[in-house]
Amino acid sequence: MVKSTQRKLDHPAIFAILVGVFAVILAYALASYAELGDNLDYRGSVVTRPAPQLESDSRVTAFEQQSGSDEISAIEADLNATVLSDLDADASKVLSELQGL
Amino acid sequence: MTSRFSLFKIAALTAAFVAVAPFVVGAQSEAVGRGRTMEGNLRVQRAEKIERAKAHGRRMIRREQAAIERLRRMIERVESRLAKLRAAGKDVAALEPLVSEAKAKRDAAIAAVKEASAKYEALGTGDKPRQIAQEANAATKNVKKALVELHTILKQIITALKAVR
Numbered sequence: 001m002v003k004s005t006q007r008k009l010d011h012p013a014i015f016a017i018l019v020g021v022f023a024v025i026l027a028y029a030l031a032s033y034a035e036l037g038d039n040l041d042y043r044g045s046v047v048t049r050p051a052p053q054l055e056s057d058s059r060v061t062a063f064e065q066q067s068g069s070d071e072i073s074a075i076e077a078d079l080n081a082t083v084l085s086d087l088d089a090d091a092s093k094v095l096s097e098l099q100g101l
Numbered sequence: 102m103t104s105r106f107s108l109f110k111i112a113a114l115t116a117a118f119v120a121v122a123p124f125v126v127g128a129q130s131e132a133v134g135r136g137r138t139m140e141g142n143l144r145v146q147r148a149e150k151i152e153r154a155k156a157h158g159r160r161m162i163r164r165e166q167a168a169i170e171r172l173r174r175m176i177e178r179v180e181s182r183l184a185k186l187r188a189a190g191k192d193v194a195a196l197e198p199l200v201s202e203a204k205a206k207r208d209a210a211i212a213a214v215k216e217a218s219a220k221y222e223a224l225g226t227g228d229k230p231r232q233i234a235q236e237a238n239a240a241t242k243n244v245k246k247a248l249v250e251l252h253t254i255l256k257q258i259i260t261a262l263k264a265v266r
Contacts, residue, residue, distance in 0.1 A: 090160055
């Protein structure tokens with residue numbers, strides 16, 4: 001039995017086994033890469049979701065409501081109702097969104 | 102004996118190699134895939150952050166444009182009132198410089214809001230969006246500053262107009 005094994009596992013047989021092993025590994029590697037699918041093509045297929053639509057802005061509506069009268073009292077009333085303090089209130093939100101970029 | 106032992110070692114090593122190697126290769130492939138997926142996700146996240154930042158910027162621009170329009174119409178109403186007073190024989194010459202100053206502030210605000218809008222829209226084009234955003238925010242603050250000054254001038258005009266009556 002031992003002699004028989006020694007006879008069968010000569011150098012060409014070992015070489016053939018090793019070639020077979022590498023063939024199996026190569027086939028497995030190719031199959032693994034094939035399974036990655038679209039991930040290998042990510043550079044070309046990035047889809048950006050659209051930004052959410054802006055909601056109705058009450059501040060804009062408030063600015064748009066104004067008398068057309070040129071009476072001084074009417075102009076003064078509209079002037080006093082004009083609030084400008086929060087015009088740049090979202091500036092910090094812009095920067096915080098871009099944190100780390 | 103030695104030859105048999107060598108053959109046994111070769112066979113054992115080959116068997117171990119066959120058993121382990123596919124897992125190693127597979128793990129590497131998956132790691133590559135995960136890496137590419139993460140890279141893709143980062144790009145998507147970056148684009149989404151920029152879009153959200155743009156949305157905040159656009160909201161501010163819309164408000165500022167509405168404020169500019171409101172104050173622009175007030176200047177027109179003041180000019181209309183001045184014309185009526187002038188036609189009635191009142192002396193309103195002292196108010197002309199104030200009206201000119203108000204118009205200059207209005208024009209400054211319009212220029213600044215255009216600059217801010219262009220910069221917010223350009224957020225995604227450069228490598229340093231945060232730096233562009235800071236410049237855009239600076240322009241936004243200039244708009245506010247000009248509008249607040251315009252508001253103050255209009256108040257002065259109203260006070261003066263009350264005295265004329």
